[in-house]
Amino acid sequence: MAGFVEQLWESIFTPGPTPTLLLATNVTFASLQLVLLALLIATYSVHFVALSLISGGLWWAINWFAAELNAAKAHEEAEKTRVEQRSTQQGSDDSETEVETIVSDSNPKTGSKAVEPAAQTGDLKHRSAEHSFESKSAASTEDEWEKVSENEKDK
Template identity: 55%
Template sequence: MAAFFEQLWESIFIPGPTPTLLIATNATFACLQVLLAVLLFATYSIHFLVLSALCGGLWAAINWFARELKEHQQQEEEKARRAQAAVPLASSEDSETEVEGAASTASLSNVRPVLNAVSASNEVEPVEERGELKHRIPAEAEASSQGTKSSASTEDEWEKVSDNENDKDK
């Protein structure tokens, strides 16, 4: 019994449904169904009947999902085995020049689809060169010798814009 709980604890950290986890899940749902049945017969409340139906649906859904996940994992393992069998392993005696030769083009035809599917673009897009940042100097600052970068406030600029708009409206 202690070994079961130890395996159950370890199965929490393993991805996917493990047999120990499925056994514990099914045992828990079975106990819950028995408890709901006892409460239904003790109280004759329809609530326990509804809870039992919900529990049964959840139980079936969890078992269905675990089966589907197991089938998917088996299909992925089969695809991986087929992909490994399709790509011949190069021995350490091979060199790059042998790959370029005509004798190895037949083996390359098996490798190209796999490489095309896996490889990503190694090209780097060139970065646009941009000019230097230039500080805007307001007209008043150019006229006065004491103008600083922050001498013109945003309010002054908005006043200029609104004055220009008023001039256009006239």
């Protein structure tokens, strides 16, 4: 029992679902289901049926997620061994340099004609080149500074 508790404590800090952690989770959920069943028999309350269904759904979801993680881990390890086998089959003669392949496109890309600029209608004012970079507040700010400096000269 002490060995199981030590393994459980260590499995908490190990990434992924460990067999010890899954065993502890399954025993805990089974105990919860037994307690909910005993409470249902003792009280005849429908609430314990609902709690049992929620607990069962969570129990199933945890086991499903752990199985998916293990399957992904196995797939990743299989892919890693496959890549290692390919690299050993190619031999040490091949250099590990990247090669760029240039693909030419024989069809020139043409833009869509669906959106075109609308024709200018009505009286529009064009901005002059000297005021194009100033914001609307720039002129008013300069005027305010001039007023402040005039007031200081009066003192």
